[in-house]
Amino acid sequence: MESTPPVVRPSTPPQIRLEDIAGRADTSSTPAEAGTIVTGIALSTQSVQPGDLFVALPGKNGHGAAYTDSAVQAGAVAVLTDADGEAEARAAGVPVIVSDNLRARLGELSAFIYGTADGAPTIFGITGTNGKTTTAYVLEAVLRQMGLVTGLSTTAERHIAGEVFVSRLTTPEATDVHALLARMKEQHVEAVVLEVSAQGLTHGRVDGILFDVAGFTNLSIDHLDDYGTMENYFDAKELLFRPDRSRTAVVSLETTWGQKLLAEPKIPVASISADAATDPDWRLEILEALPEGTRFRVQNRAGDSVETTVALLGDHLVADAGLAVAMTIEAGYAADRVQAALQDGIEVYIPGRTESVSGPTGPRVYVDFGHSSDAFEKTLRAVKAVTPGRVIMLFGADGDRDPVKRPEMARVAAAGSDIVVITDHHPRFEDPASIRRMLVDAAREAFPAKQIVEVSPPEAAIDYAVDLARDGDAILWAGPGHQDYRDIRGVRTPYSARELARDALARHGWPTS
C-alpha cells in the first residue's frame, strides 16, 4: 500500500502564540491558554505534525472534530473549530478556539502563521478544465530559463527551486498552500506558478493569496458531481478573476466560456487565441509542426512577440504553451528578455501528458492524463495526425466521480480511434465492472460496427492492446498519466501505467523509451 505524499512545510517552523491566532480568529469564546506556541497548522490528521494547530471543520463525510484525538496523538497542541465541533474538540484536553465562518478565515490565518503575506514572490495562478498542469509546467520552464528561482504546484508535482515533491490534491488546502509558499520563501523563490482547481476556489484553498496574473485555459464537461451544472462550474472558476484574487489575467478563447469571462471583466483581462477571427489581444500562430516539437509565435497588439519551439504533441498543448508565454509578458517581464531566454526552445518535460514510452520502432504508446471527453477528442486528434497506422484507445473512468461524463467519454473515444479497449481506472468504492459496462454500452450504441473490447485489469488491457498493435500503429492510454497508484476501495495501490506499458512492449519484443 502506498502512503499519502507528505505535506511540504518550511524547514524552520514558525513560532506563533496561540492567543495571537485567537485574536485573528474572531473568537468570542475561549481565551487561549497563555504560553501555548503553535508551529504549524493542519486541516487533516494526515498532515498534522507536532506543534500544530488542528483545524476541525465540517465536511461531506462528517465533522473534523471527530478526529481530534488522532490529531492530538500526532502532536497537535491546540484545536480551532466551530460551535458544532466544540464539545468533541474539548474532550481531547488541549486548548480549543471556537470561531464562526472558519473556512473563510483559514487562508488569512494560515498566511499569518506562515508569514507568507509579506515579500511575496510574483504569483501566477492557472485554472480551467484541461491544460492547467501543462500550462503551469511550461510557465515554470519559461521563468526558469529567464534565470528566475521558481516554484510550482500542480496535480503531478510541486517544485521548489529545483527540488521535486509528489502532489496529492491539485490545489492543496489553504493550510498546506501557505506552508508550501513559506518553504518557497525560505528557498528565495522569485516566481511561483500554482494550479488552481475549481475545488481550490470554492473550498477557499487559495485564500490569502493575491495572484499577479491569472490564466484561464478552457471549460468543458467535468466535476458535475460537485457543481451540478456547467454554469455553476464556470462560476467556481470565475472566482479567480476578481480583484480580491488576481491583479490581471490572460484568458484563452479555446472554448466559448473564455468569451464569457471577457464579457464583464472585473479585472484587466487580455485574450489569447489561435483563431484570428476572434480578434484576440494575443495571437497564437502555429508555425511548424515537426516530429520533435512545434514552432509557434505569440504576438500582442502592441507588437510584443515571442517565437519559440516546444516538444509537445498537438495544437491543444501548444495552446497551453502560448498561454504560458503570454502570461509571462503580462506579468511585466519584457518580451525581449523572454524571447532571448527561449531562443533555443522551451525545455520542459511534463510527466504523463501524451508522453511517449515507446522506442524508435514498433507501435507508439502514449500515456496521457486526459479524463474528460474534450481531452480525449483533442489528444486523439493529435495522435492520429502523427500515426500512419491504426489508433487504439485504451481507457477507463474514475469511480465515485462524475458518472455523467462517462458516456460522452466513451463516444468520443470510439469516434476518434480505430479500436477501443475499455478497462479500469480508479474504481474507488464503485464496482469496476459496472463502470466498464457503462462505457462499453455507450461506445457500442454510438458505433455498433467498431471493435470495442472490455479487458480487466489494466495490466491485461495494455498487454492486449500491444498484442493487437503493429509497427506504425499507436496506442493512446488515457487516464493514468503521471500517477503512481490506483485507488481501489480507498487504498492507494502502487501502479504505474508508464511502466506497465514499457513492460508490455518489452514482452512483445519492442523497444521502449
Ligand SMILES: CC(=O)N[C@H]1[C@@H](OP(=O)(O)OP(=O)(O)OC[C@H]2O[C@@H](n3ccc(=O)[nH]c3=O)[C@H](O)[C@@H]2O)O[C@H](CO)[C@@H](O)[C@@H]1O[C@H](C)C(=O)N[C@@H](C)C(=O)N[C@H](CCC(=O)O)C(=O)O
Ligand atoms: C470534495 C472535496 O474536495 N473534498 C475534500 C474535503 O473533504 P470534505 O470537506 O468532504 O471532508 P470530510 O471527508 O467530510 O472530512 C471532514 C474533515 O475531517 C478531516 N479528516 C477526515 C478524515 C480523517 O481521517 N482525518 C481528518 O482530519 C478532513 O480533513 C476534513 O477537514 O477536504 C478534504 C481535506 O482536505 C479533502 O481531502 C477532500 O478532497 C478529496 C479527497 C478529493 O478527492 N477532492 C477532489 C474532488 C479535489 O479537490 N480535486 C481537485 C482537482 C480536480 C481536478 O482539477 O481534476 C483538487 O484540487 O485536487
Ligand SMILES: Nc1ncnc2c1ncn2[C@@H]1O[C@H](COP(=O)(O)OP(=O)(O)OP(=O)(O)O)[C@@H](O)[C@H]1O
Ligand atoms: N488546452 C487543452 N485542451 C483540451 N485538452 C487538453 C488541453 N491541455 C491538455 N489537455 C488534455 O488534458 C489532459 C490533462 O492535462 P493537464 O494535466 O495539463 O490538465 P489539468 O487541467 O491540469 O488537469 P487536472 O485538473 O485533472 O489536473 C492532458 O493529458 C490532455 O489530454
